[in-house]
Amino acid sequence: MDLILVRYGEIALKGANRRKFEKNLEENLRAYLKKEGISFGGVASKRSRIFIYSPSRLPDLSRVLGVVSYSPAWEFPTLEEVKDFLAQQEALFSGASSFRITASRADKNYPLTSPEIERELGAVVHEKFSVPVNLKQPQINVGVEYIDEFFYVYFEKMPGWGGLPVGVSGKLVVLLSGGIDSPVAAFLMMKRGAELVLLHFRKNPIDDRIGEIHRALSAYAVGREPELVVMDLGKVKKFYDLARRRDETHRYMCVLCKHMMLRTAEKLAFKKGALGIVTGDSLAQVASQTLENLAAQRYGLKLPVYSPLIGLDKTEIVNIAKKIGTYEPSIHHKEKPCPLHPHPVTRARMDKFFQAWDEVTEKLGYLPWEKFFQRK
Ligand code: ATP
Numbered sequence: 344m345d346l347i348l349v350r351y352g353e354i355a356l357k358g359a360n361r362r363k364f365e366k367n368l369e370e371n372l373r374a375y376l377k378k379e380g381i382s383f384g385g386v387a388s389k390r391s392r393i394f395i396y397s398p399s400r401l402p403d404l405s406r407v408l409g410v411v412s413y414s415p416a417w418e419f420p421t422l423e424e425v426k427d428f429l430a431q432q433e434a435l436f437s438g439a440s441s442f443r444i445t446a447s448r449a450d451k452n453y454p455l456t457s458p459e460i461e462r463e464l465g466a467v468v469h470e471k472f473s474v475p476v477n478l479k480q481p482q483i484n485v486g487v488e489y490i491d492e493f494f495y496v497y498f499e500k501m502p503g504w505g506g507l508p509v510g511v512s513g514k515l516v517v518l519l520s521g522g523i524d525s526p527v528a529a530f531l532m533m534k535r536g537a538e539l540v541l542l543h544f545r546k547n548p549i550d551d552r553i554g555e556i557h558r559a560l561s562a563y564a565v566g567r568e569p570e571l572v573v574m575d576l577g578k579v580k581k582f583y584d585l586a587r588r589r590d591e592t593h594r595y596m597c598v599l600c601k602h603m604m605l606r607t608a609e610k611l612a613f614k615k616g617a618l619g620i621v622t623g624d625s626l627a628q629v630a631s632q633t634l635e636n637l638a639a640q641r642y643g644l645k646l647p648v649y650s651p652l653i654g655l656d657k658t659e660i661v662n663i664a665k666k667i668g669t670y671e672p673s674i675h676h677k678e679k680p681c682p683l684h685p686h687p688v689t690r691a692r693m694d695k696f697f698q699a700w701d702e703v704t705e706k707l708g709y710l711p712w713e714k715f716f717q718r719k
């Protein structure tokens with residue numbers, strides 16, 4: 344192979360945005376190759392493709408978000424040289440059941456059209472190896488792209504995740520539990536180009552797999568790895584003790600706790616220059632994730648909260664978790680359970696939420712909710 348041909352999507356990319364996207368993806372590719380210990384001649388963009396020249400081996404580029412697909416490829420200055428090259432592919436074509444050539448031209452100035460290129464090259468393979476052409480379901484599909492006066496030939500197209508390169512969209516703070524959902528939410532936001540700060544509240548370090556989840560996510564953001572911030576839920580423990588004094592307040596404990604987490608995440612976001620918060624909430628997945636509870640939890644925040652799993656089913660989420668490698672550490676992550684009320688509130692009422700808030704926070708030296716929200 345002379346080079347790797349990298350394809351990216353997002354057809355709507357235009358002007359300055361496009362260059363920013365390409366530069367970002369080039370940087371992420373360079374960082375990834377370096378980390379994998381792969382030497383290469385250079386990385387450059389040309390006409391909606393990124394070229395990685397002379398790589399020492401073929402890397403797994405599905406780890407670099409923004410890559411739609413990639414192919415090990417060979418470069419030739421003339422069609423005659425492509426013909427010679429194909430005529431030498433004995434090992435590939437002999438005994439093959441069928442093939443086709445798929446040509447495209449980024450540069451329409453070339454005298455032959457794409458179908459003409461396909462016919463000329465197809466004739467060479469057919470004559471030399473007596474393999475029949477099958478346009479619909481070929482065993483071997485030979486790709487040929489004419490870009491800026493060179494032909495690029497490839498035999499394989501490996502899929503990537505697509506999306507946008509990490510770093511191109513700005514920063515977000517993710518509320519990362521050790522569960523299955525929030526690591527998937529984090530991944531999906533990275534796939535839309537977000538750079539992440541992960542905020543984890545540790546209840547009790549019995550079996551801390553959060554480091555493994557962090558590593559699994561970092562593998563998709565080489566060069567722009569998410570920062571992991573771990574905080575103790577110490578303050579919240581005090582808050583539990585207070586909440587348990589009255590039954591109705593105890594029922595609101597989870598909603599209050601999530602609210603505290605979101606508020607802390609918001610503070611961290613302002614500090615880190617992040618523009619929003621991400622959670623792994625999925626509508627009505629568990630009794631606590633109702634619209635009422637979500638509305639109470641998120642009351643009064645200044646930054647938007649993004650929950651990319653909100654409309655997904657658990658099986659869809661599990662499938663992604665398995666693919667990206669966060670499932671295993673997530674199911675083995677163990678935390679000390681919270682002293683839950685046997686009937687936690689499933690449809691929070693705002694007035695009761697505020698009442699519970701006041702009861703608990705007053706004793707911790709916080710402002711009552713009305714003043715708290717006015718002050719902000
Ligand atoms: P997950 O699978 O992500 O744990 P879940 O289905 O268990 O989600 P909840 O426990 O209600 O649902 O949590 C909802 C969201 O709140 C999580 O997806 C995560 O974003 C946030 N969260 C929960 N616990 C923590 C924690 N200990 N630290 C940081 N964020 C948390």
Ligand code: MG
Pocket residue numbers: 520521522523
């Ligand atoms: Mg959970």
